[in-house]
Amino acid sequence: MSDRKEFRDLASPERAREAIDSLDLEPEPETVSLEDARGRVLAERVDAGIDVPGFDRASLDGYALRARDTFGADEADPVALDLVGSVHAGEEPGVDVETGEAVEISTGAVMPPGADAMVMVEETDESGDQVLVRTSVAPGDNVMLAGADIAAGERALGPGTRLTAREIGLLSALGVDEVPVRGTPRVGIISTGDELVRPGGDLHSERGQIYDVNSYTVASAVEEAGGEAVTYPHAGDDYDEMERILTTAADECDLVLSSGSTSASAVDVIYQVIEDQGELLLHGVAVKPGKPMLVGRLADSAYVGLPGYPVSALTIFRTFVAPAVRDAAGRPEPRTATVSGRMARRERYQEGRLRYMPVGLVTAGPKDQRGGNGDTVGADGNGETLVYPVDKGSGATTSLVEADGVVAVDPDTDYLAEGEPVTVELFSPDVRPPSLFGVGEDDPLFSRLLDDLSNPRYLSLGSREGLRRLRDGTPDAAVTAGPVERDVDAEPLGEWTREWGLIVPTGDPDGVDGLADLVDRDLRFVNRTTDSGLRTSLGEAVAALAEERGADRRELVDAIDGFELAVRAHESPARKVAAGGADAGVGLRASAEKLGLGFVPLGEQRVRVHGNPDRTEKVGVTELITALDRVPDLAADLPGYRSANEESR
Template sequence: MSDRREFRDLAAPEEARAVVESLDISPGTETVALADARDRVLAERVDAALDVPGFDRASMDGYAVRARDTFGADEATPTTLDLARTVHAGEEPCVTVEPGTAAEISTGAVMPAGADAVVVVERTAETADGVEIRTAVTPGENVMPAGADIAAGARALGPGTRVTPREIGLLSALGVEEVAVRSRPRVGIVSTGDELVRPGEPLNSAAGEIYDVNSYALAAAVEDAGGEPAVYPHAGDDFEALETLLHEAADECDLVLSSGSTSAGAVDVVYRVIEERGDLRLHGVAVKPGKPMLVGTIGESAYVGLPGYPVSALTIFRVFVAPALREAAGLPEPRTATVTGEMAVEERYAEGRLRYMPVGLVEDGAGSTLVYPVDKGSGATTSLVDADGTVAVEPGTERLPAGERVEVTLFSPDVRVPTLFGVGEDDPLWSRLLDRLDAPRYLPTGTADGRRRLRESVPDVAVVAGPEADDEPGEALGGWTREWGLAVAPDSDVSDLAALVDGAARFVNRDGGSGLRHSLDAQLTQLADERGVSPGEVTDAIDGYDLTVGASESPARTVAAGEADAGLALRTMAASLGLQFVPLGTERVRVLANPDRTGKESVERLAGLLGDLGDLAAGLDGFEV
């Protein structure tokens, strides 16, 4: 009578899944060229090393002007300016816009020296005397400033991000040549059975031979799940030969998959190889198809034995092995190409044409999917990674009210909702904190926008800085303080705020929605009160007060580049760029949670991290936790 091993206590699917998940198949990290980074997973955060765009550029066809030269102009009383040379996209301007002049400019062209705004061509008319300006513009109007898309020093992509064509586009815009990624788990594939023949070889059907399906099917499935397949030669049912082949694969791979010879028959030698030479942790699972399943180790390598029938093998692989491979490779679970969710906020739309609205996804406290619009302009590459898909808004739709259910077409089937969605202040310590979370999304749109969106109950958290608002939204999770002031050039005579107001130093400011700007404006208001003048008189005296940039590091970088004498900055930024620093005070950075989502797992994880920030603050001058 043959020696047969019967399945007795079959493992429950949950137990089998837990056993497979307990196997160590993590392969480490490696550095790859950007051209080879598609579908890889970032192992480290990527920060922007330069501004995108790297120059102030026209966002419309028209005329580059000095905004002050257009004040008072309208259709009834146009202003005529002398016409200078034309500036085309892709060329360095060789003209300076002097007072009373304008330069014709193309969309995307570098703004010429002296100009601070663009009048769209539709509101102009060329005459024998020059160009008539039929509307007034303000500084920065129709101009995309350097760093408006993404600013140098900003957090571009976080660890755990899967690199798709969207991320390739952003990394290319940043000039990144190579990136650190998680290595793909190397998976050895061994198909067993005397009856198997590799495709392309002669087949004797009369002798019961069949083509080897599993080697190629499993190799494709491994690659689809983020692994690197290595197909080994076909093995028969000879014990010694199969033992040698399995050990060879185990020495070279993180995981070994075999198919066939896992049932309890007398010729099923794989069972004996694992039992006698490795560690058998599971044999048999209560699932159909796919009951004969082996899980264990061979030396330092993990091992899973799959059934011989292709349908069974692929089913067991998909249900039990693929999730573990994706976890090791850092890939998310796949999902359908469309999802349905509720609009988180109202979106108005008045144009009579089809619109594909970029949207992001977030889960509320009950686990329902909310959909929020993402629109930073068609020229912003960061919109590609801030959005998860699009909603088709049909012509004639005037608005999508909050709460309306919409269908989202995902950019790819493997898009998943971020574990944590936050909006608010740009802060270096917060960027480090985000690295400790799994797959978060953060929009550094400023303190004011963070408060606004939190009041609308869109994000999970908002990060705010500067003076506290009277109606501060949300629940405080924690925070820290940071020293702020002026980053000044080595030869600058700016020694305090009064010297900035009274002197001739060229200044670069933060945008009005940032916490730093609120702190600065509070001190300027106090200075105005001390002098008995209006705040506007004080700000008007600062050359460049209205010259604003979007990221917290941008003013200091502008000073370091010699393009300004002083800039609103944090102490740590001045120190990192070798600039002098004029301290003006400290401000509190606060992390506020959506009251309806304090029980969300990622928010609870964040609250725990906020309780111990000591190591994260190391090396950040002026930060106190």
């Protein structure tokens, strides 16, 4: 039996943070040009080397003069001064101002010698070679003295200052053309596993290959935290290859992040490389998702091993690694937002680890809902925000976009009760709950309707699950297809029909005429999941055939090769047929024609949109009602679809 690295002593989350904090991620400071300085962090104090402004300058258009010459002047008794010249911005004065004289001057121009004040043009009148001043001014009035903005030797900006447009403006005024800044930590990113293929490459699903998600999602998260992401070729599960790529990244980067190959498996070798080439500080953290986490040192670089599943990898990075990257880059903690809500349904949890549970938000009415720090997080709630778990499993990448934040669940928690208050830490202060939250049947016409809404979220969970959740009061709307239970209080919003049947290869080479062929012949079939309306309609058709033959329905089901082979989306059976994986599949005429396949009709399904009766005034629901006016036009463009208006004619 081969040796296996076990998770015997899982570190606490606090111990994991301490281990990462002990790693030195901070790079050496560097000097960059002012053009490249935006967003960087000053490494040293910058003092003013010159006065700003470097001369006494006029604040307004008007006349430079000696203040004492205007004493006593007013509207009724103006003072007449001889006009002896003019000075414009950007030129050196060519005249001195003596007693009883004035010089015309432009905003920003150098004050001429002898003048100690100026009067705005609106308070004067010209009369030949003289100017009549109708107000009195004091020395320094309307003049910005040299160094009034910032004087030479003064502290301009301190270390740790993040350089934005304002700070760069000040540095420009000081004549600074390059600045010392904190170095950007270089973070090497390595996805591991023989099954990975980079997006854009040829994917062979029959070999178990999957596209590399983590190289791109983790690199984006590193950049958001202030680091410089460097992606490396993915590493297979061979020790020598893993060692070569890891040590190369360690030589070139301040921190190396790998994802995958960290679980307790005989084929996982990263921990062996770390132990052989560096130091392994911990292996395994008592947190979900993300238990298989490594922290250590590799050569002169820090190392953190992330889990392989994208949701787990990003959760661990965001929770443990991002703060260290921000600290190394001199970035402040990001502005976070939280929102309080109540659990939409009961959620069990008995694993004894801290859990970061991905959740979605849905608001219950037309008013504002604000986060715990005052940030508006929803444009249509009534003070009640419902929180529902979004957990398709750690391997589901769609959880990344279907969740709005996380709820931290204590290790001692057995379950969260329906209606229990919880605090959601949003993934970003910019997160907004969806304008409309819908669940139910996967339907191509409804997908097109959603394009008309401002910020919808729709979960294709099937007709039965859609109605169940609507019965629980969580979604704003549910979509069903085919025969479904009707014991739910719902507002009918719209409906149409779609033709369904058997999808077969182009030209129907097996000569499939109907459902009986699946029962009587040796044909490979692919079905939909039990929550699907298509599966329900097919089940009723099988029951009708059984009654017609005087047979038991179960006998017919058992006779269909693949009846229990279920796929989740409306096009999935068609695509399996197109790929040669089945001789027939249940589906829609629209799917068959889209993919150029044959179609054997079995009937029509009624598709209904049900509204939550408590949300009819919600903005997203009213948007949906408006969008439903387009059903006749959309149905006309989809093969096998008919609107309710067409049915009534």
